[in-house]
Amino acid sequence: MTSPLSPDLRRRLVRAVEAGSSAREAARRFEVSASAAIKLMQRVRQTGSAAPARIGGxxxxxxxxxxxxxxxxxxxKRSITLAELRDTLRQRGIEVGSLSTIWATLRRLGLSHKKTRPAKLADLVR
Known part of the structure; x- marks a missing residue:
């Protein structure tokens, strides 16, 4: 993931463009991509600020x-599996894409569940 240009570099780019340089010329001068300089200037024109927008959310x-x-x-049911939880949620009209979604929610809530092996697999392991 990329990181935003430093505030100092942003200010220098804006000053160069405001002094008459094109965004592409300023980009070459400060060794950044032309698209970064162009987008920065669009942002300055729209918001009046050279500060970067929030990343993520x-x-x-x-x-x-x-x-x-x-x-x-x-x-x-203390021994409920993630698959059983998913099936129960689906029966109640709650669609869940993956088991990891349920796992992450249980973890966030501090809840646990048992991971049980199917009977046939458990017999093979012994």
Whole structure:
């Protein structure tokens, strides 16, 4: 992932363009990509600031609002597997894409679940 240009370099680029240089000329002079200089100047014109925009952001958990149900399911059956949790959620109309989504939510809530092996596999291991 790239990082934003330093505030000092941003100020120098803006000053160079405001002094009459084109964005591409300023980019060559300060050894940055032309697109970085052009986008910086677009940002300055739109917002009046050379400060970088936020990178990334907060993403609401997919199972947000279903914490009580997950607590209920894991306490009702201590040996419940992630696959069983997914199936139960689907039966209740809650679509979950992957088991890791359920796992991450359980971890965030401090809940645990059992990982049980299928009976046939457990017999083979012994």
């Amino acid at each position: 907060y993403r609401k958990p997919l199972l947000d609002g279903h914490e009580a149900l997950l607590r209920e399911l894991t306490s009702a």
